[in-house]
Amino acid sequence: MEFESQRIDEFIGRYGREQSALIQVLQDIQAEYNYIPKPALKYLAEQLKVPLSEAYNVATFYETFSLEPKGRNHISVCLGTACHVRGAQLILEKFERELGVRTGCTSQDGEYSLDRVGCLGACALGPVVTVNGEYHGHMTLSKIDKLLKNIRAEKKDE
Numbered sequence: 119m120e121f122e123s124q125r126i127d128e129f130i131g132r133y134g135r136e137q138s139a140l141i142q143v144l145q146d147i148q149a150e151y152n153y154i155p156k157p158a159l160k161y162l163a164e165q166l167k168v169p170l171s172e173a174y175n176v177a178t179f180y181e182t183f184s185l186e187p188k189g190r191n192h193i194s195v196c197l198g199t200a201c202h203v204r205g206a207q208l209i210l211e212k213f214e215r216e217l218g219v220r221t222g223c224t225s226q227d228g229e230y231s232l233d234r235v236g237c238l239g240a241c242a243l244g245p246v247v248t249v250n251g252e253y254h255g256h257m258t259l260s261k262i263d264k265l266l267k268n269i270r271a272e273k274k275d276e
């Protein structure tokens with residue numbers, strides 16, 4: 119999706135043309151485009167008079183931001199310690215096999231993105247997976263089959 123400077127201006131208008139608005143505007147851009155287009159990041163940095171390197175550092179520091187387009191279904195597998203010791207690596211590998219997508223990548227049809235993330239703050243539910251931000255705890259290899267079946271069924275219903 120092409121970014122529109124007018125839309126970024128609308129986001130800036132919500133928080134003020136201040137350097138302190140950087141993260142909030144980035145959140146709005148991420149929500150709008152499902153990623154942060156690089157031209158949008160450059161435009162935002164100019165508008166807020168933030169060095170581009172600083173804006174880039176913020177956009178790459180937080181896991182909620184992505185500079186690459188994400189799939190319609192964004193799957194994150196927690197590889198934090200608590201999830202890792204409960205087999206999260208096997209969960210991640212199964213998603214890679216089932217979706218034909220490598221970790222950190224998006225499928226060619228744009229349907230799925232797969233990422234590994236640090237602790238999601240729900241260690242008691244480990245291994246934890248999120249699909250489009252929704253938590254799925256106590257993940258097992260067989261639960262992955264059900265999860266993907268549901269996602270694919272939802273797609274058919276659309």
Ligand code: FES
Pocket residue numbers: 196197198199200201202236237238239240241242244245246
């Ligand atoms: S380590 Fe996975 S939720 Fe904390």
